[in-house]
Amino acid sequence: MTRVFNFSAGPAALPEPVLQQAAAEMSDWRGSGMSVMEMSHRGKEFMSILAETKALLIELLNIPANYKVLFMQGGALGQNAILPMNLLRGRNSADYVHTGEWSKKSIEEAGKYCRVRVAATAEASRFTHVPPQGSWDIDPHAAYVHICSNETIGGVEYHWTPDTGDVPLVADMSSNILSKPVDVSRYGLIYAGAQKNIGPAGLTLVIVREDLLGSALPITPQVFDYQHLAANDSMINTPPTYAIYIAGLVFQWIKDQGGLEGMARLNQAKAGLLYDTLDASGFYTSPVAREDRSRMNVPFRLPDPALDAEFLKGAEARGMVQLKGHRVVGGMRASIYNAVPMAAVQALVAYMKEFEAKHG
């Protein structure tokens, strides 16, 4: 078996020990005689998995006691609708900060349920920076202020936490959750699709401050009513049990790596090596403002798009896959989430230098 270096933007690489444990436990989870996939979600075995997974997440993110953790289905795109369904609290508008493709999707979807104000936008720089706090125009009556903490496509990341005063801050953290310590108490709500740093696609985490619950619009499907989910510990219906189990294994792996401080150090080292390589090169370029560059998704360009196909082909021949950039941005993109090892970035950097020497 040869494992590739997988730079996919999501679903993305998982830690090898997690996959090995999942394989070993597939037909018989710890002497239960069942696969986790086969377990009644209300049986003692799965209830223990859910409780342990939740406890690990609370520990890793140091989630305060006045927050609820929900395990949901539907993905982050689904949450873009479910969020305003639940969080308007009788108000008729919400503020959004536009930093790229994912915040754009959030803005479009929210418009079905409320008036959407764009409090700040990076459009002028073609979404290559995060609008500085000073440029934000927050409506004090807004139900919340929404940000995308890491734009997976554009490769732009917040390295600071916005101050939105009394208006709750909401963050789509799908592509950088668990990559560094976060002060959860600064947020009203955090959501994240699982398929980057958490586990398999089909699971979405929501972490929400209790006082914001209880005002879902009447049209909210009951399985997407945060308050109803919180009251039933995410068990209104059958949750995505196997995805929750894998998430628990990933959380344990993160803990074993030194928790979020450990992940932050590793991610900084990986991203640093890649950006240093880009900056030292007269060949590759990064489109993103230096202070807002993502540690998770690194878009870069070759001097001539005509070289892209050859670059990708050579990478694949060396066991490096999914380096093609998103069509909106073009060029290349290396997604280097938690589970992408330093060895993958070292291999990529070595190949980039080799390719530059040949074509530079």
Next chain:
Amino acid sequence: MTRVFNFSAGPAALPEPVLQQAAAEMSDWRGSGMSVMEMSHRGKEFMSILAETKALLIELLNIPANYKVLFMQGGALGQNAILPMNLLRGRNSADYVHTGEWSKKSIEEAGKYCRVRVAATAEASRFTHVPPQGSWDIDPHAAYVHICSNETIGGVEYHWTPDTGDVPLVADMSSNILSKPVDVSRYGLIYAGAQKNIGPAGLTLVIVREDLLGSALPITPQVFDYQHLAANDSMINTPPTYAIYIAGLVFQWIKDQGGLEGMARLNQAKAGLLYDTLDASGFYTSPVAREDRSRMNVPFRLPDPALDAEFLKGAEARGMVQLKGHRVVGGMRASIYNAVPMAAVQALVAYMKEFEAKHG
């Protein structure tokens, strides 16, 4: 490794060869160097898995060309809301047939989006039968007529296909899909949560006639808009990729067992053995009308509820789990979906006789 006989109502037993193949392919799917969980949903590997899974389902159910197959998230309870969001087509009411707990949930949820008429109900028999077609009062202007083809909790199943004239018939088939041949052309829409006969929880199948698409309510989240999903082959966002992969393995296993005819024979034999045992006994009783008994979920009662705990304890000691009935019905329930082997039913029947001999 000792596998138990798992009578869970869902998530439920999966075929052992499927689990073995999943374990073997966990870290490296067919030489790709990746787990299926790690694959970009838009990469060639996963695209081939999705296409193969869909083709197998179309083959097994003989789905006509004018139907769309959608792989969705959210579960059947989510579909109870998503269905009226999509299928009202400018009408303001829908008809529902009330046969137990699951149709009750469907009725309650639909009430958020339209007027709900109960076209027939089995309430008079405490939901132990399917109301005969002659008793149905269908509104010819209804957007659709909804049935639950198998009530998982009550153990009541349709062994006939209702004739609803020009009003599209919609069926929640979560707990009996793929257990026998079905004439899909008699239905406007079929939906089914995966965690009984399809695969892991977190995936929901929708099979919908094309002419019913395109009229979603403006409040429909884009990820739950059938037309939008159909136009994008279920890939608006990241689908639950690993659950789809396992579903594909299960579909192949069903095909290898002789397809739905093969499954129907096996299920008839399993259910027949269990019901014959109940009927021949003066000890155990089945609460369900003989002609409407489910081949998937078999509730039964001991003569005295005080014996229930001992029965369950003895079953567990013999490697048989999840036989406790749902609290709404009480007593016992053996769920004997496709993947529950004949050997499990034989072991259960032997134990039931042993227990009867001791306590009868």
